[in-house]
Each structure stands twice: as C-alpha cells, then as structure tokens.
Amino acid sequence: MDEQALLGLNPNADADFRQRALAYFEQLKISQDAWQVCAEALAQRIYSDDHIKFFCFQVIEHQIKFKYSELTEVQQQLVRETLVTWLQAQMLNPQPEKTFIRNKAAQVFALLFVTEYLTKWPKFFFDILSVVDLNPQGVDLYLRILMAVDAELVDRDVVHTSEEARRNTLLKDTMREQCIPSLVESWYQILQNYQCTNAELTCQCLEVVGAYVSWIDLSLIANERFINMLLSHMSVEVLREEACDCLFEIVNKGMDPIDKTKLVESLCQVLQSAGLFSIVQEDDVDFLARFSKLVNGMGQALITSWTKLVKNGDMKSAQDTLQAIEAKVALMLQLLIHEDDDISSNIIGFCYDYLHILKQLSLLSDQQKANVEVRLVEGEDEAMFVEYRKQLKLLLDRLAQVSPELLLASVRRVFNTTLQNWQATRFMEIEVAIRLLYMLAEALPVSHGAHFSGDISKASALQDMMRTLVTSGVSAYQHTSVTLEFFETVVRYEKFFAVEPQHIPNVLMAFLDHRGLRHTSPKVRSRIAYLFSRFVKSLKFCKIQPENGYQALLSSDDQLFIYETAGVLIVNSEYSAERKQVLMRNLLTPLMEKFKVLLGKLVMAQDEDRQMALADCLNHAVGFASRTSKAFSNKQTVKQCGCSEVYLDCLQTFLPALSCPLQKEVIRSGVRTFLHRMIICLEEEVLPFIPSASEHMLKDCEAKDLQEFIPLINQITAKFKTQVSPFLQQMFMPLLHAIFEVLLRPADENDQSAALEKQMLRRSYFAFLQTVTGSGMSEVIANQDAENVERVLFTIIQGAVDYPDPIAQKTCFIILSKLVELWGGKDGPVGFADFVYKHIVPACFLAPLKQTFDLADAQTVLALSECAVTLKTIHLKRVRLVKLCVKLNASL
Structure with missing residues (x-):
C-alpha cells in the first residue's frame, strides 16, 4: 500500500496529505485487487494505526456493496475467511478495537450477510457464534453485527428499492425458520x-x-x-x-387484542408489585422519561385493543380492556404533570387517546369523570397540598391541549360542587376550586379579554362561575389563602364586570372592608392595595365612584397604589373639571401641608437617623403626589381636568426642598421624579420652575447626581424644543463645567465603581449633546464663546476616538454627522470647515484603527456604521458646497 498516501488518514495531517489519501481511496475503489491488499492487512494485523484499519474496512465495504458479483467464488470465499479471521483475532486482542472500527466492521459483516446468507453462507450466525462464544469482546462484536443486520433489513429511514424490499422479506422469513430461535437463546x-x-x-x-x-x-x-x-x-x-x-x-408488537390486553396487564401487575408505579419517590428523570414512554406504550396498546374489540363487536372483552385502561389513568396523570418536559411529553399520546375514547362514549360513568378530575382535588394533608399547588397549572395546561371542552366541564363541576357548601368545606378545597377558575384564563385557548365573548359555551361557563364566586359569600371565608385567591381571580376576570356591572359595588366593599384593606394580615392588606388599584383602573369606564376609602395600616408602597387608585377615580369620574380640581386638591393638600412641616423639622434635626427618617417621609409624600398623575392620559389631560393649578402648587411646595443641605440624595431623587412626571403632564406652565430647580440640583453634585439630572434636561429639550432655548443657552456651560469637573477628578485606578460612574456620566453627557443637536437647537452650542465651542467639539472627537466605549463612540459619531449636516455648508460657524478636515475626517479613520475597536462586539459594529454615515455626510455636504461655489463663480 502507498505508505505516503496513508499518512493523510491521520486527522492531524495537513491538507495536501489528506487530499492524497482521498485520491488514493478513489484509486483503490476502481482497482480489481486492491481489496485483497486491505483484507490481508486486516487478517494479518499489519497496521496498528486505527485510521488505516478503518480505511481498509471502507475499501472492502465498497467492494461488497458495488462490485461483489465481479469476484470469483474463490475470491468471495477469501472475503468470508478474512472477516472470520479478523473476528477470531479480536478474541485474543488484549485491547478491544476503537468503537468506530467495531461499528464499521459490523456494517461490513451485515453487508456480506445480506449478500450471501440466502446462497453461499447460510450458517452465517452459527459461524460467528462458534467464534465469539461468551468472550466479552466477541459478544460485543456479535451484538453490533446483529444491530447492523437489523438496520439493513428493517430501518424505515433507509429507502429500499422494490427488489431490496423483497430480498429483505425473504431474508427475515429464512432467519425465522433457520436461526432466530438459536439467536434468541444466545441473547438469553x-x-x-x-x-x-x-x-x-x-x-x-x-x-x-x-x-x-x-x-x-x-x-x-x-x-x-x-x-x-x-x-x-x-x-x-x-x-x-x-x-x-x-x-x-x-x-408495541402487533398481536391479537385479547392477547395484547393480557400481556400488558401481566406486565403492569408485576411492575406495580415491584413498586415502580410509585413515581413520586423517584428522582431519576432519565429513567422516568423511559418509564413514561413505556406507560404510554402500554396505554396506547390497550386503547388500540379496545378499538379493535369494539369494531369486532366483542363488547365484553372491550369492557374488560376499558377497565384496564382506566386503571392506568391515575399513573398517566402523575406522569403528565411532571415538571420535566421529557417525562410529561412522552405520555401525551396516551392522554389524547384516552380523552378521545371518552368523547366517543355517550355517557361518562362516575369513574370516568373522576379520572378526568382526579388531579383537580388536593392531597390528604397540607404538606401534600403545597406540592400539589405547584403541579396544578401544568396539569391544566396539558389537559387543555388535549381536550379544552372536557377540562372546562370538569373544572365547572369541581368549582360549583365546592362552592355550594363552602361554609363547611376545608380551606384547601375552596382555594383549589377558586384557583382552578383563575388558571382557566391561561389554560383555555382564547385571547385576552375574550373569556366573556366569542365562544358562547366558554363564555357562559366562565360567566356562571364568576357569578357564583362573587355572590356566594365565599370572600368572607376566614383563611388568608382563600381571601387572596378570591381577589386575584376577581381582578383577573375584570371583563366579567363589564358584562354584569351590578356586582361591582359588592366587590368594591369586599376590597374596602375587613376582607381587604382592613384585613388583620399585613400581607393581605399589601396585596389588596395593589389589586384594588388594578381593579379600579380596569373599571374606569364603568363610572363607579366610591365615596369612601381606607389607607391606615398600609406600607408606603401599598399607599402608592391607593393614591394612584384615587387619582384614577377622580380623573375618570363623570364630574365637571371644577369638581375634579376640588377632589384632587382635597387629595393633595394634606400631602403638601405635611411636606412643609416635615421639611422644617428636617432642617432643625440633629440626629442622623432622625434626618434619614424625615427625608424618607418627604420622599414618600412627593412619590404619592407623583403617583396620582399616572391617572391622566392623552384623552384626559391635566389641563382638561382642571388640575394644572393643583400640581403647580405641588411644585411650589416641593422645589424648596432642593436647597436643603441634609439628605440631598434622597430628597433630590423624589423631587426629580416628580419633575419628570410634571414635564409629561403639564404644558408650558412647568417651564418657570425649571431654572431654579436646575440651579439647586447642580450644586455640590457627584457623578451619579449629574447622570440622573441630564435625562431631565433631555426630556425638557425634546418636549419643548425652541421654547427652552434661552434657558438652555444660559445653563449650558454651567452644566458642562459641572460634568467636566467631576470627570477630571482624580480617582484610584483600581476603583471599578468610580470608573463605571465616570463612564456612565460621559455617556449621559454625549446623550445630552445628541438631544440638543437632534432637537434643532444647535445654536445653543454655536452661541457659546468660541473657546467653549471649541472645547465641546474636541470632547466629541475625544469620545469618538479615545475612549474604549462603543456606545459613547456611536453617540459621538451621530453628533458629528448632525453638526456636519447643520454647519457644513457656507452658513456654518467660522472655522468649522477646517475642523471637519483636520479633526472629524481623521477621527473616522483613527477610531476603527484602535486595538480596542472590537468588531466582534455588536455595539462596536453600530459605532462603525455611524462612523461611515459621518463620512458620507461630509462627502455629500462638501460636494454640494463646491457645486454651489462653482455656480456662483459662473454667474459672476
């Protein structure tokens, strides 16, 4: 053999050697006697290299598959003897061959089998068995050969010609007659x-x-x-x-339905006796996945038998088989609700087929109803119940996939039966019944809000259950889990109250009395505060206006929801704008008065803990006022509701707190949030307050303060644009000086937190410049002193090139592109054209050349894209300018 060519079989060989090996293989395939060289190499164990052995088997495989009929009888005998000799050598080999070699050898044996078994080698398996006996390496090869033979004869993924199909059928028939019993005995x-x-x-x-x-x-x-x-x-x-x-x-083997039922039942009996049906204690999910597949096979086999027996008219045997099926349903449902998808998905077929049987039966027996509902009731004790609740949603989702109609009917029966006598029922059963109703919203395949419209059967069933829920009095049940489940379900199905609004007052009273906001449990009160807010907002078009409320005993977070709810009720009421203003002032005036008192106490407080507590109270007061503004919308603006003056009074009250030297971070945070809300809700009335607020917030500020202040200025700029141009021009450089001062402060190189704060501030600074230029107010920059304009421009160049921050780089190139577009013509600031060529153009090339410019990073790619846009903008702008100059010269 060509030893040089064989070197290319090594996976680590270079491309030339691999190409030579491939060419050599093609050469051997068309050679008349090359297979003999390979056969001799295998039989005499000439080569120790695994890849060469595999290569030799490939050559022989090609000979058998495509050119075997060209060989003489003597040569064919040699092929058989070679393979047997190789097999015998494996019995003495201290180390078994690699798996890929054994698999290839098994494929070659199988090819020879299908070619010669019917004619030349009828004792194929007996000869192999006589060689391997019970030698472990021999048994391994024998079993691999058997699997390869089965693949040749039975594999449905392989497309066979009609001639090959006939040949395979004849091979299997002959094997069944001549050797299968012996093979089975060898397996045993x-x-x-x-x-x-x-x-x-x-x-x-x-x-x-x-x-x-x-x-x-x-x-x-x-x-x-x-x-x-x-x-x-x-x-x-x-x-x-x-x-x-x-x-x-x-x-899974096809057989007579009665015999199949007996076989499955005998297997089930033994498996159950061995404790294998107690899957709750089994934590091996890989085994449970296989076991689930087995249970699925047994269930589907029984259902197939039942179908055949019914078709044949053997109703007695069919009834016996149906009982056998139903005995497996509890196990099927246990596997169906397992949290591991491999386990639950393997049992879906049985579940589908079983429910299909139930649909065929005109009347369901009590046992069959119980089978569907068996997992819709809880365990015997609370510990089991806790585990059950985790599984309940998964069960409903799975059952909804196979039969939503049956699921809805089952839940309805459980729900109605439980609530008929809720006073004498354990809390676990009541909670389950209400939770089943709650979970139907997601389990049933209907879009949001369509539970009470569209499909009349679904709508009427859900509507009936909701009516029972809110009229049964179960909201008074003395257990927190039932209470919470009641309110959660009421809020989930808020669309019900649009259909039957007469139930709203009773539900509102439940929210407001001892069942809800006055409940003895802080946990319940806290959740009800949130749910009440959602409930009121969902019903704002139902024109319900409660005249009472209760917020004592509620945490600050809980009170946020209450204030928001109050705001929603005021804004969406049918009252006039004058009445709404009165109500909103009544709501917010106590907050403002309390704020003034607390601010005075904070200024005088000496103890730091006392200062912190007072600052938190001030922050909460501002937060409550801010939360009420969420009730307004494009259709119900602050001005339309007559509430502008109330919120302006709030601004007048809250802004002086910015000058308080104590607990600045907490107070500024609350006031800044309120300002954000007012910029959204109010019109130009808010603008007079901005300069003073900005002046206070720029005093003694840190990186974080500036970083949080800049979005406020961006918001003002984006909304009011040229209206705030005088203000922006006035505060532009003071803001920039504050930013530069913080950025230039020395910091420890190892202080990652400080470095990150500076990076985020730098991004905020560039975002501010982008907002100014993008809002059509580039004159704010241009009208500054020439020295300051130059400094700003150089910071943008520096951000585009020097800092390894692709987000900031992208923003800088966007700014540069916009400035070129605005100032790149003949009307641009003096010297800007030179700046373009001396600094912007070089920046577009220097930035991508930086080692830190990582094109594997998505943000860097975006920065590169904006860099290219900048160059294109420069080209287009300057070409137009040149053409304009040419025309002017020509006209002169």
Missing part, C-alpha cells in the same frame, strides 16, 4: 451471564432484543423466563433504562 445466555458483571454488554443485548422483537415470533421473548429477567433488570439502576425500552418494544 448473554443476559444471564453478564447482567451482574458487564452492564454495557447487557444493555447492548437488551437493545438487540428490542430491535428484533418487532419482526420475530413474540412467544420467543414474551415468556416467563425472558420477562422475569427483564423485570429483574428494572430494579437495577444501570440496566433499567434499556430494560424499559425493551419492554416498550415488546408491548
């Missing part, structure tokens, strides 16, 4: 000998049994000695997954 001996000493061989053998059982006489496998051995393997951890698969193939 292998399982018996190796089940305790060699798990790998035992699993291989189980795989072979599972593969062959589909086309051999089932009685050879489905007998006492084989089944008992397989069932014993089910209790051995390293064997039970393959044993499961093997039993699945046995159950």
Whole structure:
C-alpha cells in the first residue's frame, strides 16, 4: 500500500496529505485487487494505526456493496475467511478495537450477510457464534453485527428499492425458520451471564432484543423466563433504562387484542408489585422519561385493543380492556404533570387517546369523570397540598391541549360542587376550586379579554362561575389563602364586570372592608392595595365612584397604589373639571401641608437617623403626589381636568426642598421624579420652575447626581424644543463645567465603581449633546464663546476616538454627522470647515484603527456604521458646497 498516501488518514495531517489519501481511496475503489491488499492487512494485523484499519474496512465495504458479483467464488470465499479471521483475532486482542472500527466492521459483516446468507453462507450466525462464544469482546462484536443486520433489513429511514424490499422479506422469513430461535437463546445466555458483571454488554443485548422483537415470533421473548429477567433488570439502576425500552418494544408488537390486553396487564401487575408505579419517590428523570414512554406504550396498546374489540363487536372483552385502561389513568396523570418536559411529553399520546375514547362514549360513568378530575382535588394533608399547588397549572395546561371542552366541564363541576357548601368545606378545597377558575384564563385557548365573548359555551361557563364566586359569600371565608385567591381571580376576570356591572359595588366593599384593606394580615392588606388599584383602573369606564376609602395600616408602597387608585377615580369620574380640581386638591393638600412641616423639622434635626427618617417621609409624600398623575392620559389631560393649578402648587411646595443641605440624595431623587412626571403632564406652565430647580440640583453634585439630572434636561429639550432655548443657552456651560469637573477628578485606578460612574456620566453627557443637536437647537452650542465651542467639539472627537466605549463612540459619531449636516455648508460657524478636515475626517479613520475597536462586539459594529454615515455626510455636504461655489463663480 502507498505508505505516503496513508499518512493523510491521520486527522492531524495537513491538507495536501489528506487530499492524497482521498485520491488514493478513489484509486483503490476502481482497482480489481486492491481489496485483497486491505483484507490481508486486516487478517494479518499489519497496521496498528486505527485510521488505516478503518480505511481498509471502507475499501472492502465498497467492494461488497458495488462490485461483489465481479469476484470469483474463490475470491468471495477469501472475503468470508478474512472477516472470520479478523473476528477470531479480536478474541485474543488484549485491547478491544476503537468503537468506530467495531461499528464499521459490523456494517461490513451485515453487508456480506445480506449478500450471501440466502446462497453461499447460510450458517452465517452459527459461524460467528462458534467464534465469539461468551468472550466479552466477541459478544460485543456479535451484538453490533446483529444491530447492523437489523438496520439493513428493517430501518424505515433507509429507502429500499422494490427488489431490496423483497430480498429483505425473504431474508427475515429464512432467519425465522433457520436461526432466530438459536439467536434468541444466545441473547438469553448473554443476559444471564453478564447482567451482574458487564452492564454495557447487557444493555447492548437488551437493545438487540428490542430491535428484533418487532419482526420475530413474540412467544420467543414474551415468556416467563425472558420477562422475569427483564423485570429483574428494572430494579437495577444501570440496566433499567434499556430494560424499559425493551419492554416498550415488546408491548408495541402487533398481536391479537385479547392477547395484547393480557400481556400488558401481566406486565403492569408485576411492575406495580415491584413498586415502580410509585413515581413520586423517584428522582431519576432519565429513567422516568423511559418509564413514561413505556406507560404510554402500554396505554396506547390497550386503547388500540379496545378499538379493535369494539369494531369486532366483542363488547365484553372491550369492557374488560376499558377497565384496564382506566386503571392506568391515575399513573398517566402523575406522569403528565411532571415538571420535566421529557417525562410529561412522552405520555401525551396516551392522554389524547384516552380523552378521545371518552368523547366517543355517550355517557361518562362516575369513574370516568373522576379520572378526568382526579388531579383537580388536593392531597390528604397540607404538606401534600403545597406540592400539589405547584403541579396544578401544568396539569391544566396539558389537559387543555388535549381536550379544552372536557377540562372546562370538569373544572365547572369541581368549582360549583365546592362552592355550594363552602361554609363547611376545608380551606384547601375552596382555594383549589377558586384557583382552578383563575388558571382557566391561561389554560383555555382564547385571547385576552375574550373569556366573556366569542365562544358562547366558554363564555357562559366562565360567566356562571364568576357569578357564583362573587355572590356566594365565599370572600368572607376566614383563611388568608382563600381571601387572596378570591381577589386575584376577581381582578383577573375584570371583563366579567363589564358584562354584569351590578356586582361591582359588592366587590368594591369586599376590597374596602375587613376582607381587604382592613384585613388583620399585613400581607393581605399589601396585596389588596395593589389589586384594588388594578381593579379600579380596569373599571374606569364603568363610572363607579366610591365615596369612601381606607389607607391606615398600609406600607408606603401599598399607599402608592391607593393614591394612584384615587387619582384614577377622580380623573375618570363623570364630574365637571371644577369638581375634579376640588377632589384632587382635597387629595393633595394634606400631602403638601405635611411636606412643609416635615421639611422644617428636617432642617432643625440633629440626629442622623432622625434626618434619614424625615427625608424618607418627604420622599414618600412627593412619590404619592407623583403617583396620582399616572391617572391622566392623552384623552384626559391635566389641563382638561382642571388640575394644572393643583400640581403647580405641588411644585411650589416641593422645589424648596432642593436647597436643603441634609439628605440631598434622597430628597433630590423624589423631587426629580416628580419633575419628570410634571414635564409629561403639564404644558408650558412647568417651564418657570425649571431654572431654579436646575440651579439647586447642580450644586455640590457627584457623578451619579449629574447622570440622573441630564435625562431631565433631555426630556425638557425634546418636549419643548425652541421654547427652552434661552434657558438652555444660559445653563449650558454651567452644566458642562459641572460634568467636566467631576470627570477630571482624580480617582484610584483600581476603583471599578468610580470608573463605571465616570463612564456612565460621559455617556449621559454625549446623550445630552445628541438631544440638543437632534432637537434643532444647535445654536445653543454655536452661541457659546468660541473657546467653549471649541472645547465641546474636541470632547466629541475625544469620545469618538479615545475612549474604549462603543456606545459613547456611536453617540459621538451621530453628533458629528448632525453638526456636519447643520454647519457644513457656507452658513456654518467660522472655522468649522477646517475642523471637519483636520479633526472629524481623521477621527473616522483613527477610531476603527484602535486595538480596542472590537468588531466582534455588536455595539462596536453600530459605532462603525455611524462612523461611515459621518463620512458620507461630509462627502455629500462638501460636494454640494463646491457645486454651489462653482455656480456662483459662473454667474459672476
């Protein structure tokens, strides 16, 4: 053999050697006697390199597959002898061949089998068995050959010609007559000998049994000695997954329906006796996935038998089979609700088919109804109930997939039965009933808000259950879990109250009295505060205006929801603008008065803890006022509701707190948030307050203060644009000086927190410049002193090139592109054209050349894109200018 060419078989060989090896293989394929050289190399073990051995098998494989008929009888005999000799050598080999070589050898044996078994080599398997005996390496190869033969004969993924299909049928028939009983006996001996000493061989053998059982006489496998051995393997951890698969193939075998029912029932009885149906205690999800597949196979096999028996008119046997099916439903549902998708998905087929049977039956028996509802009731104790609640949603979702109608009917029965006598029922059962109703919203395949419209059957069932829920009095049940479940469900199905608004007052009273906001449990009060806010907002068009409320005993977060709710009620009421203003002032005046008192106390407070507590109270007061403004919308603006003056008074009250030297961070944060809301809600009335607020917030500020202040200025600029141009021009450089001062402060190189704060501030600074230029107010920059304009421009160049921050770089190139577009013509500031060529153009090339410019990063790619846009803008702007100058010269 060409030793140089063989070097290219090594995976680490270079491309030239690999190409030479490929060419050599093509050469050997068309050669008349090359296969003999390879056969001799394998038989005499000339080469030790694994890749060369594999290569030799490939050459022989090609000879058998495509050119075997061209060989003489003597040559064909040589092929057989070569393979047997190689197999014999494996019995003495201290180290087994690599797996890929053994698999390839098995494929070659299988090809030779389909070619010669019917004519030249009828003792194929007997010859192999005589060589391998019970030698572990030999058994391994024997089992691999069996799997390769099965793949050649049975594999449905391989497309066979009609001639090959006939040949395969004849091969299987001949095997069944001549050797299958002996092969089955060899499998039993292998399982018996190796089940305790060699798990790998035992699993291989189980795989072979599972593969062959589909086309051999089932009685050879489905007998006492084989089944008992397989069932014993089910209790051995390293064997039970393959044993499961093997039993699945046995159950899947086509056979008489009565015999199939007997087989499945006998298997189930033994598996149940062995404790394998107690899956709650099993934590091996891989095994449970296989076991789920087995249970699915048994269930579907029984359903197939039932269908055949009904079709044949054997109703007695069909009834027996139906009872066998229903005995498996509880196990099926346990597997269906398992949190592991592999386990639950493997049982779906059985679930579908079972529910399909129930649909065919004109009347469901009590047992059949119980089977559907068996998991819709809780366990015997609270510990089981806690675990059950985790599984409930998954169960409903799965059952909804297979039969939404049956699920809806089942939930309705459970719900109505439970609430008929809720006073004498345990809390767990009531909570489950209400939770089932709650979960139907997601389980049933309808869009949001369509639960009470569209499908009349679904709408009427849900509507009936909701009516029962709100009229039954169950909201008074003395258990927090039932109370919370009631209110959660009421809010989830708020669309019900648009259909039956007469129930709203009673539900509002439940929210406001001892069942809700006055409940003894802080946990319940807190949740009800949030749910009440949602409920009122959802019903704002129902024109319900309660005249009372209660907010004592509520935390600050809870009170936020209450203030928001009050705002929603005022804004969406049918009152006049004058009445709304009075109500809003009544709501906010106590906050303003309390704010003034607390601010005075803070200024005088000496103790730091006292200062912090007062600052928190001030912050909450501002937050409550701010939250009320969320009630306004484009259709119900502050001005339309007559509430502008109230909020301006709030601004007048809150802004002086900015000058307080104590607890600045807390107070500024609250006032700044309120300003954000007012910029959104108010019109030009807010503008007079901005300069004073800005002046206070720029005093003694840190990086974080500036970083949070800049978005406020951006918001003002984007909304009011030229209206705030005088203000922007006045505060532009003071803001920039504050930013530059913080950025230039020395910091420890190892202080990552300080470095990050500066990076975020730098980004905020560039975002501010982008807002100014993008809002059509570039004159704010241009009208500054020439020295300041130059400084600003150089900071943009520096941000585009020097800082390894692609987000900031992208923003800088956007600014530069915009400035070129605005100032790049003949009317631009003096000297800007020179600045373009001396600094902007070089920046567009210097930035991508930086080692930190990582094009594998998505943000960097965006920065590069904006860099290119800047260059294009420069080109277009300057070309137009040149053309204009040419025209002017021509006209002169």
